[in-house]
Structure formats: structure tokens, C-alpha cells
Amino acid sequence: MRVIILGATSAIAEATARLYASEGADLLLVGRQQAKLEAIAADLKVRGAARAETAVCDLAAPKDARSALAQFCATLGGVDHVLIAYGVLGEQDEAEQSTDVAEEILQVNFNSVAAWCLAVADIFEAQARGSLVVLGSVAGDRGRRANYVYGAAKAGLATLVEGISHRFASNGPRAAIVKPGPTITPMTEGMNRKGALWATPEQIARVARRAADRTGPVFYAPGRWRLIMLIIRNLPTVIFNRMSI
């Protein structure tokens, strides 16, 4: 199995890559920081990966996603799964004060990811197989004052991936959006991460790995967030507006 991971230095991506490594997969790790990619690649090889290649790319600003992706595929000699795992939480306060900050959050979390997703979709459609798994967020399910710019990007991404899944529906390939709840990763460093709602990257990774083999297209991670978000989405506005969540 040949797997391309975009945003491979994220904690969830790394945990997912370890699952693929234990299956003996050929991996291509794409990210911005060569030293970190190499550290992960060395680890994955000992953990069982048949290959662990690296490629440096500023994923949030793709000049030509299609040709970059073609190159990634050439490195592995083809592709079976693609995991897109990069993103930034951003500062909501700053995004409200500065359009540039807001646009940056949207660019990283939506625009650039959309470009990669569409490029992957073409390849998978052409080869009539493949699994695209994209990390979204429960923050995309209902806008909250704490992070709605980030949430809007993730909501857009969920719709985009659903659309690709629909496009694939009768054709072989799959596309899935994985929506983690709060997770103990560098993205949430500095927050108070106590309590039962916090998940580990390994828990999310198991869902992301499974998502590549199942019909989704929406996977909550861990699964209990499906119920929690069902309730939150359906809370009447008068109640929702009084909550500080």
C-alpha cells in the first residue's frame, strides 16, 4: 500500500503513519520541516514501513497542487491512500481584528486543502480507486464565538469532501472527513487539557485509518462526538446563545 501524508509532522498524522507502518506500507511524508520529517521517517522504518520517503513542501501555499501531487505519486510509484492532516487553529480574536489573519486561517485550513483534495480526486477518479482521508473538526459543525473562523474553514472542508465522496459514489474511490474533538496535540498546547472530552492523537489515528477502508463520508473521532454534535447542532439558538462553550 502506498500512502501520501500531507502535513506529516502533525501529531495525528504521525500516529496514523505508525498504523500504516505496522502494515508495512510505503509512505511519503510531506511537510515543511525536513529535519522533523526525517526523524519521523527513521522511526516509521523501524516500526515496519517498507519505505518512508520525505518531501518538503509549503502545503498551505501550493503553487501547482496537481503537478506537485503528480511528483509525490511518482516518488512512491503510485498512490492508494492520501491523508491530509495539516491545519492551524489560529487566534479568533486576531482574526476578528485583522482580515489578513482571518484570510490566513481560511487559506491554510480551507483554500489550500481544497486544492489538494481536488487534485487527489482527479488521480483517484482516473485510476478508479484510492482513499482520501481529510482531517476536519467538530468545530465545523456549529459556529461558536471561540473559533468560528477556523470552524468555518473546517465546515467548508467537510462539505467539499462530502462532495468528492458523492462524486466517487459509484466509481470505486472513497473520500472521508474525520472530525476530531479536542485532542492533545501541539495545536492545543497551553490549553487546560484535562477531562474526559480530550482525546489522544492515537485515538484519532485509529479512526482516520479505519476511515480509509469504510464508507463514510463523515467520521467523528472518537465516535461519541457524533452524538454530542448531534445535540449541539440541534440546540435551539436561545439556549445555545446562553452557553459559554
Place this chain on the structure above:
Amino acid sequence: MRSFVSTDDIRSWGGILQGQHFVSQPNWRDQLPRSIAEARDAGQSLLAIGLGRSYGDSGLNPGGAIVDMTALDRIISFDPATGLLRAEAGLSFADILDLFVRRGFFLPVTPGTRFVTLGGAIANDVHGKNHHRAGTIGRWVRRIGLLRSDGTEIELRDDDQTGLFAATIGGLGLTGLITWAEIELMRIPSALMDVETLPFANVDEFFAVAAESEDSADYTVAWVDCLAKGNALGRGLFTRGRHAPGGTKLARVGKPKLTVPFSMPSFVLNNLSIGLFNSLYFYRGRRAAGKATTPYLPYFYPLDSIGHWNRIYGRRGMYQYQSVVPPVVARDATTEMLKAISKAGEGSFLAVLKTFGEKTSPGLLSFPQAGTTLALDFPNRGQLTLDLLSRLDDIVREAGGRLYPAKDGRISAAMFRAGYPAWEAFAQHVDPVFSSAFWRRISE
């Protein structure tokens, strides 16, 4: 202290001690110098922790800073020709076993839980049932990456002449931050263990079986019924094992199936229930005695199959007690300790008796030395328990023995210093920013 968050939920495994800490959980080694600098500049002391299996206060730094190393668990390199494994300090023994048993490699030394990190195992110079063969884990450590608070990262080698390697092995994380280490794994023919269980009727029989087994068995350990009295004092079950010469290299691995979801009420464990358990365990074991082949997991890590087993001791927690006494006095001191426990009626489920071999421990503060070690755990019943433990302290001290820091949260500075004459030499190597509740207790 930007990368640290205040929390009050760090508890020792014994569950008696708890404290408020500023905790940082880095994902990359290049963040560590910044974490150390932040703590130093804020005038805070710092301690690295792993999976938190230390029972007492050696893994706590209340009011100070903690670097949780568990996300730093990458393997840096592995050479199947030599068995040398180099990895970040947060890699767990559980992960090492999951990855390497199937390739025919095993930990050269393992404690009774696999939920320890490489860094934690080195910092406590852990030992296992094969001590008489392999010594402590420190004997299998070839290199250590140590980050000091002045910002320098030192690569320590096992032939180091400065004393810093010897101070870091078993150094309780006080000589700086162990960022990575290289250990030598051991080859095994299969994931199975050939195990033989032999009942013994009293302390003398234990010593006879132990002496007879040292030459033939790679692993030896005994469980003792410490509530038995009179002629049955020191009765128990001796197990000796070795890696089975053939068979599967695959073992079922995974997370604990059972977990204790919350602390049980304290009345669940009383002398009656512990006494009953011990008697049943002894008679069942005696009936089932003999030879068997079992997977390595239940053999080495029986308690790991129950998540959070420490919670059966209730909210008041438990005291662990592990001593070692020199060979010449081992029989008498062990008998005296078992008598004191039996007389006090303070039962322990997990009384474990083992003879340590002659292999020298490489660390200045390493616990194992030639002699007999007794490990016990007692539900915390306040003063009653403390009184018994201090009677045991007297016996150990009289015998010229000492206690294991990883299991202690209680003994006096004088008792510690008497058992560890090298502690002053060790203190020369302590990094000024690093500290722990344990270190403050016994050094100040």
C-alpha cells in the same frame, strides 16, 4: 513559562501523594531547551516524568515544573545485527516489546510493568526477575543524551570517566533531562516462556530453592503469603522461567481488557480479604505447581492486564516497600521482617521475594545490590501502616540494607543516606535546576 500549564492532577502511582505542577508536554526534542530555559528563568525547579509508575515522590515536583516526556517516543535507529536500539526517552517498554518481540528481540531487563519509559527505566536503573543473570537495565545502556540546564546537550557513553553517566543511571532524573538513550536488546527464540512453579513452606525453603535455581533459571521470583504465621511463616510460590527455545514469536498485545474505573472504597481491602486472597492464592498455586509454557505478557506483567490496578487500594492509596539486605544477613532479616508484618496483621497482596545476584549496578544511586529483596504493598491505614514501615526500616538498616527510591515517599534523610553512601558523590552531579519532592526530602 509559556509552554507550561498548571494542573493538580499529577499523582504518584501509590496514590498517597499528589501535587500542583506546571506541566509541559513537548512533541519534539528541539523544544526541550526552551522548556528548561523557561523553568530556569522563572526560578522554578524542573523534573522530567514518563508514565508515572513511581510509587512515592521521586516522580513529583510539587509547586515546580514537570516535562512530560511521553510524546517523545520516536525510534532513532535500530541495528538488527547488534540489537542496539536508540530512541527518544519517552518510548515505552510496551512499545519496544510490541515492535521487537516478533523480530526475536527482548528487553535485556524489564521491571514488573511494561508501562515505563526508556528514560524512566534508566533514571531508576530498574531491575527484573533476571537480576542474577543480567543485572540492572543500566548495564545495557550504551549511550544517553543528557540536556543540562546550561543549555548543553551531552552524549554520555558507558565508558564515561567523569562520573556523570554513573550519576545519571539510577539518578532519578536529577542530573539533567534524559532526551534519548541507546540500549542493547537481547535475542530470544520465541515469545513464549517455560515456567516452573514450586511451592515452598517457609523462609528456609525459599532460600534453598533460590540457591538451587540461580544456575539453571534465567528468571526467578517468589510470591510470599505474608499473613501466614508460625511454621508457615514465609510460605509461598517460587517461579523460575526461561524463554522457550521454540514456538511463536507473536504474542497477543493490546490495551488492558479490564480497568479499575475509579478508586474502590477503602473497606474492600481489609485483613480478612487479603488473608483470604493470600491463602487461596497459595493453595491454588500449590495444586497447580509444575511446569507450563505461557506467553511472555502474563508471565512478566500480570498486573498490566488490569488498567489502573492501583485504584483497588481506594482513595487513601497504598505504600510500596522494597528493601534489599546483604546475603550474610538475608535469611535472618527477611524472617524478622515477615514476622513483623505477620504480627502487625498488616497484610500485603503482592509480597515478592527475590535474590539479587553479584552483578554490580552501574549507577551511584542504583538500588540493586547482592542480597535478598522483599517488595510489599500495604493499603494506607495511616499511622498503623507507618508504624509497621518504620519497624521494617529498623530491620533493614540494622542489616545494612536499603530501600528503593522509586517506591519510597516516606523514609528519613538519615535512612536514605545510610543505605546510599555514594549519595554525596552523586549530589555533585545534580543539575541545579532539576529537583523532585524525593530529592528535597532526602538532601535538605
